[in-house]
Amino acid sequence: MALKRLSREKREARIAYMIIIPFFIYIAFWNLIPLVQGIFYGFTNFNALSPPTWVGLNNFRRFFDPVNQYITLLWRQIWMGVLALSINTVLSFFIGLALNAKMKGRGFFRVSVYIPAVAAVSVTTAVFVSLLDPINGGLNRFLISVGQNPIAWSHSQFWMVFWVIVFFVWRNVGMAAIIWLGGLQGIDPALHEAAQIDGASKFQRLRYVTLPGLRFVAGYIILTGIIAVMQMFDVVMFISAGNPFGQTDVLMYRIYRYGAVHFNLGMAGTSSTILGALTLVFAVIYLRFNFKREENEHA
Amino acid sequence: MRKTGRIISKMAWYIVMLFVAFIMLYPLIFSLLAGLNTRQEFGHMGALFPVPSVPQFQNLLFMFSMRGLRPLLNTFLRTGWYTVIVCMMAVLIGYVMARYKFKGKNFFLISILAVQVIPGVLTLIPGFIFMSQLPFVGGNNWRGYGGSGLINNPLSIFLPLGWGFLIWVFLFMQTMKSMPKDFEEAAQLDGCGFWRMIFQVIIPMNKPIIAVIAVNVALGVWNDWLIPFLYVTDMQHSTLPAYLGMLTSQLQQFGENDYPRIFAMSTVATIPPLIIFLFLQRHIIEGIASAGVKG
Numbered sequence: 001m002a003l004k005r006l007s008r009e010k011r012e013a014r015i016a017y018m019i020i021i022p023f024f025i026y027i028a029f030w031n032l033i034p035l036v037q038g039i040f041y042g043f044t045n046f047n048a049l050s051p052p053t054w055v056g057l058n059n060f061r062r063f064f065d066p067v068n069q070y071i072t073l074l075w076r077q078i079w080m081g082v083l084a085l086s087i088n089t090v091l092s093f094f095i096g097l098a099l100n101a102k103m104k105g106r107g108f109f110r111v112s113v114y115i116p117a118v119a120a121v122s123v124t125t126a127v128f129v130s131l132l133d134p135i136n137g138g139l140n141r142f143l144i145s146v147g148q149n150p151i152a153w154s155h156s157q158f159w160m161v162f163w164v165i166v167f168f169v170w171r172n173v174g175m176a177a178i179i180w181l182g183g184l185q186g187i188d189p190a191l192h193e194a195a196q197i198d199g200a201s202k203f204q205r206l207r208y209v210t211l212p213g214l215r216f217v218a219g220y221i222i223l224t225g226i227i228a229v230m231q232m233f234d235v236v237m238f239i240s241a242g243n244p245f246g247q248t249d250v251l252m253y254r255i256y257r258y259g260a261v262h263f264n265l266g267m268a269g270t271s272s273t274i275l276g277a278l279t280l281v282f283a284v285i286y287l288r289f290n291f292k293r294e295e296n297e298h299a
Numbered sequence: 300m301r302k303t304g305r306i307i308s309k310m311a312w313y314i315v316m317l318f319v320a321f322i323m324l325y326p327l328i329f330s331l332l333a334g335l336n337t338r339q340e341f342g343h344m345g346a347l348f349p350v351p352s353v354p355q356f357q358n359l360l361f362m363f364s365m366r367g368l369r370p371l372l373n374t375f376l377r378t379g380w381y382t383v384i385v386c387m388m389a390v391l392i393g394y395v396m397a398r399y400k401f402k403g404k405n406f407f408l409i410s411i412l413a414v415q416v417i418p419g420v421l422t423l424i425p426g427f428i429f430m431s432q433l434p435f436v437g438g439n440n441w442r443g444y445g446g447s448g449l450i451n452n453p454l455s456i457f458l459p460l461g462w463g464f465l466i467w468v469f470l471f472m473q474t475m476k477s478m479p480k481d482f483e484e485a486a487q488l489d490g491c492g493f494w495r496m497i498f499q500v501i502i503p504m505n506k507p508i509i510a511v512i513a514v515n516v517a518l519g520v521w522n523d524w525l526i527p528f529l530y531v532t533d534m535q536h537s538t539l540p541a542y543l544g545m546l547t548s549q550l551q552q553f554g555e556n557d558y559p560r561i562f563a564m565s566t567v568a569t570i571p572p573l574i575i576f577l578f579l580q581r582h583i584i585e586g587i588a589s590a591g592v593k594g
Contacts, residue, residue, distance in 0.1 A: 009400060009401075012395075012399040012400060012401060013399070013400070013401035013402065015395065015399065015493055016395040016396075016399045016401040016404075017401065019391045019392060019395050020392055020395065020396075020407055023388055023391075023392060024407070024410075026460060027460050027461075027462050027465070030426070030429075030458070030459040030460055030461070031414070031422055031426075031460075031461065031462045033429060034422045034425035034426040034428070034429040035417070035421055035422050035425065037425045037428070037429060038421055038422065038424065038425030039421070041425065041428075048428055048431065048432070049444070050444070051442070051444070095319065098312065098315065098316060101312060103309070103312060103313075105313075106316075108320070109316045109319070109320055110584070111576075111577070111580055112319075112320035112323050112324055113319065113320070113323050114576070114580070114583075114584070115323055115324060115327065115573070115576070116323055116326070118518065118522075118569070118572045118573055118576045119327065119522070119565070119568070119569040119572070119573075120521070120522035120523075120524050120540035120543070120544075120568065120569075121522070121524065121544075122524040122528075122540050122541070122543045122544030122547050123330075123524075123540060123543050123547075123565040123568050123569060124326050124327075124330075124565070125547055126330070126543070126546070126547045126550065126558075126561050126562065126565060127326040127329050127330050127333075127562075127565075128326070129547065129550045129551070130329075130333070130550075130558050130562075131329075131347075133345075135345075136342055136343065136344075136345045137345060138329075138345055138346055138347045138349070139347075140345070141345035141346065141347075142347055170322070170323070170326075174323065175587060178584050178587050179587055182584075182587070223416075227416065227418055227419075230418065230420070231418055231419055231420045231423075234524075234525065237548060238544075238547050238548060238550075241548070241551040243551070252420060255420065255423075255424060256423070256424070258424075259423070259424030259427060259428070260424070260427060260529055265424070265428060268424050269424070269425070272420050272421055272423075272424060272425075273421070275418070275420050276417075276418040276420050276421040279418040279420070280416065280417075280418065283416060
């Protein structure tokens with residue numbers, strides 16, 4: 001009996017390795033090698049035509065020299081990202097709350113908030129570009145027809161940032177709202193009833209029953225959000241292309257241009273490494289902060 | 300008094316939600332309408348709702364000419380291919396991780412979760428260079444120089460497998476763990492082998508979660524414009540969203556733009572995922588919601 005069991009375990013282990021290891025090797029081939037290579041390129045000068053030459057920390061020194069604007073672009077990536085993410089998180093929370101109300105037709109509204117995420121970014125940004133056309137765009141024609149002055153959208157940093165964020169929120173708010181909704185529906189209704197019997201007001205119930213129950217969901221939304229906004233460049237590329245005069249350019253967009261257009265792969269590697277490391281640092285800080293708060297509340 | 304208050308708050312809910320739904324649907328309505336215009340008419344109209352005087356279908360029909368059909372077909376092939384591969388991977392690895400005992404399971408589990416937080420910026424550009432420097436393909440020498448590698452090769456949008464997909468392995472494993480083992484044990488007593496177990500017991504019994512995985516992967520791959528956009532420059536070998544990405548990024552550069560053609564293509568590019576979504580929205584929404592709760 002014992003002998004047979006042992007052989008069964010051995011057989012299981014063999015099957016498991018035969019299933020898992022080929023997939024892992026294949027995935028490592030396409031992901032792990034580029035990851036290591038990218039960090040390595042950060043310490044070299046490399047244009048993909050001839051082999052890279054080692055330059056040590058030179059690229060990093062260039063990155064931190066304010067003359068080269070990398071810091072400016074990094075900072076803009078961060079503040080635009082924080083702005084987009086916080087608006088998205090708050091707005092999606094209220095939409096999730098509204099979708100949780102027991103009303104007729106909420107299925108339709110649930111579907112409609114998610115629909116922007118069904119179409120590709122490259123597809124829906126064209127609508128924004130067309131509407132923002134300074135002369136023949138729908139928005140300026142509309143402004144004129146209600147007696148306002150038309151606005152040269154693409155000549156103003158404020159308006160370009162505004163529309164980039166509007167697009168980001170428009171596309172992502174539905175997905176976040178549905179994650180919130182999943183969290184809201186996971187809260188035990190008995191808790192709400194108990195609070196109601198104890199005389200808690202609607203607002204108190206939101207503060208002391210609903211919000212604590214959503215901690216993990218909030219963590220998930222914010223964590224994936226941080227990782228997403230720190231790499232956001234497609235919206236910027238399509239809607240503003242960094243205009244006016246590079247005033248809405250972000251670091252990730254420059255990395256993309258260096259990597260795919262200008263082949264300045266050394267600086268692309270350096271900037272990627274710094275941006276990636278910073279994203280991880282933000283994620284870890286956020287996680288630590290979240291867990292610490294939890295420990296305090298349990299103590 | 301309370302009753303009128305309730306009616307008012309109900310009315311407010313509907314008004315706000317209708318407004319939100321309108322904003323959400325507006326760009327899609329816009330692109331549907333705009334695609335039915337002629338270039339001249341659209342160029343001078345500048346309306347928030349570009350209703351054509353006479354609906355024109357030539358831009359939609361362009362999609363079904365030889366030049367338009369190839370990218371559409373590529374998108375279908377690519378989506379189908381990745382959906383099948385990722386579902387197979389999720390089922391196979393998820394099953395053995397949930398049920399089998401073996402050394403190193405924790406290592407595999409931790410690496411599946413750890414790679415989920417690695418920012419894509421670290422692999423995007425190096426992945427592109429890696430593609431272009433694969434030795435012995437596309438005119439490259441053994442060190443990977445001299446040619447263009449797999450860049451612009453039709454295969455390049457089918458071969459890479461991003462490690463983000465491993466999250467679905469985790470989801471399948473978690474679901475398997477919460478399922479009773481009775482059927483599997485009965486099948487095992489009857490002498491059922493590994494592959495028969497997978498195809499005749501595990502897959503039929505876990506159809507709902509496989510549907511969740513398939514639908515979410517399919518939507519993600521369909522809408523992934525960036526990888527084909529980077530890896531393929533000849534749009535005949537690329538996908539429709541990547542083609543549109545190229546056209547949209549050029550909108551910033553030139554004065555005269557053929558908006559109606561772009562919007563007609565957008566409409567065609569959006570219809571398949573929209574249909575998938577409308578029919579299977581329960582699975583998608585479940586997948587997103589459980590990602591938040593379980594992750």
